[in-house]
Amino acid sequence: MIVKEIADGIYFMGAMHWDRRLFDELIPLPDGTSYNAYLIKDEKIALIDTVDPSKRDELLESLDEMNVQRIDYIVSHHTEQDHSGAIPDILEKYKEAKVIASKLGKELLKEHLLIPEEKIIAVEDGQNISLGKRSLQFISAPWVHWPETVLSYLREDKILFTCDLFGSHLATSRIYADENPRIYESAKRYYAEIMMPFRNKIKKYLERLEQMEIKMIAPSHGPIYRKPEDIFKAYENWVSDKVKKEVIVAYVSMHGSIEVMVRHFIKALEENGLPYKLFNLTVTDIGESAMALVDASTLVLATPTVLTGMHPLALYAFYLANALNPKTKFVSMIVSYGWGGKVIEQAKSMFKLKAELIEPVIARGYPKEKDFDALNALARKIAEKHKEKGIE
Ligand SMILES: Cc1cc2nc3c(=O)[nH]c(=O)nc-3n(C[C@H](O)[C@H](O)[C@H](O)COP(=O)(O)O)c2cc1C
Ligand SMILES: [Fe+2]
Ligand SMILES: [Fe+2]
Incomplete structure (x- = not known):
């Protein structure tokens, strides 16, 4: 002592x-x-x-x-x-x-x-x-x-x-x-x-x-x-209610489809002038991601569908993000599935934040051209929202 x-x-x-x-x-x-x-x-x-x-x-x-x-x-x-x-x-x-x-x-x-x-x-x-x-x-x-x-x-x-x-x-x-x-x-x-x-x-x-x-x-x-x-x-x-222009991208991928989508998405964020932090939920220390949530403007959670819902690691991260009640302004998701599921319904039922939900990107299997287009559109949309709200 x-x-x-x-x-x-x-x-x-x-x-x-x-x-x-x-x-x-x-x-x-x-x-x-x-x-x-x-x-x-x-x-x-x-x-x-x-x-x-x-x-x-x-x-x-x-x-x-x-x-x-x-x-x-x-x-x-x-x-x-x-x-x-x-x-x-x-x-x-x-x-x-x-x-x-x-x-x-x-x-x-x-x-x-x-x-x-x-x-x-x-x-x-x-x-x-x-x-x-x-x-x-x-x-x-x-x-x-x-x-x-x-x-x-x-x-x-x-x-x-x-x-x-x-x-x-x-x-x-x-x-x-x-x-x-x-x-x-x-x-x-x-x-x-x-x-x-x-x-x-x-x-x-x-x-x-x-x-x-x-x-x-x-x-x-x-x-x-x-x-x-x-x-x-x-x-x-x-x-304070002030956030900084930063997108937290938290993801988990079992067989690489989400990984490919996330890699594409962060490039699109960059092209839209949006700084980001990337967290692979299999190795992330939850304290690091909680710290990022203190003042980041945006959270994007990316998960495959597992037994109809989110991957349990994504579910855990989403649960914690809700419980920690950060001042995040925008939230969206990137979801991959094989045959069907209820990831978005599950997310909506859990969602408690005061943030605005931005239309998610949902792709079947390995991402294709239209999915990459949707990811580009999501990044553009997030950039527009920042402009609208004057978040610099
Ligand atoms: C253990 C396991 C359970 C799965 N459960 C579902 C499911 O319930 N519904 C579905 O649409 N896809 C299900 N899938 C398929 C995955 O969601 C799909 O392969 C997805 O593209 C995986 O993304 P990833 O490559 O990023 O891991 C399952 C896959 C695994 C390995
Ligand atoms: Fe204490
Ligand atoms: Fe305490």
Whole structure:
């Protein structure tokens, strides 16, 4: 665990999980992750979040090394176990400690971590808890990304503790964002995978946070921001309705027909001045494609028909794209079949995005002249739509 004093009496306690490669059994972690707790030493001693249960010993040992004899409060911003998982261990060791959470957080802590009711103090939005010379103010922020989430603001030091919000899955010995050159890539990936479905809520929270005087943003994954305005700006851009001219082409092909169509299609995109990103779904890291969805204008999914529906990999990608709720403006498909199927009906029944559907290209077997013409027409149509909407 990396322990560093980030302000007078305030310590970053980050458990680096360098070799974790999957989060929530879903999200690839190319750069590992960290679970950051923070310790505030005042008249009262507060521990802000804990760590994943796999790192509990590191946290307990570090508290020993820091000679922490007493903890008064454990702030639980969010009940997900990567932050709350070691609360029972802390309570076991520091008998006098009380957990602070939102009202719903209290219920979830009882359900998920079996923490007794009397150990938990529920706080309201705007409520202050004094630590002595300093006080913590709680800011209710439901749905980033669970409904119970709160943030906390150490008023005197102007540090905002944000738990998952503004986090990044990045194990690093450099605890400040400005020391990590690729930080905005990590932060964008994190936003895409965890926060994007809640972008409209985050928009409102951003407006509120930007009114506050903040010197440091201290998330519970990844590095600390000493220049809050930079990460605010990045988030403003991601949560805004503005898209960039870019076509995501995600495809799978069993015997090459879709592959030939996709190769032709990307050439047609190029001829129409449309930048694109190509993802072969058999090898793509879903985090990469989620990141592309943060601000791309267009998604084209290309799939063969398999047992009447989409290829399962295309179905998975389509399901995720819908669930992540990106701001994509246009969606279309390229479909290959042998004798019949219901790919388009299936796609329409699943489709939840606010994007405009552009007529798909459907071809039987190996693509023929008319299919290539249809692909050219699709690329032209996408280019026209961009012009109509003024997307540059
Ligand atoms: C396992 C499997 C299942 C298939 N199921 C269907 C189907 O239900 N309906 C259909 O029209 N074609 C079906 N096909 C045919 C493919 O959709 C067709 O060959 C298509 O052109 C394959 O595209 P690809 O070469 O890009 O893989 C199936 C093919 C395979 C290998
Ligand atoms: Fe979480
Ligand atoms: Fe988390």
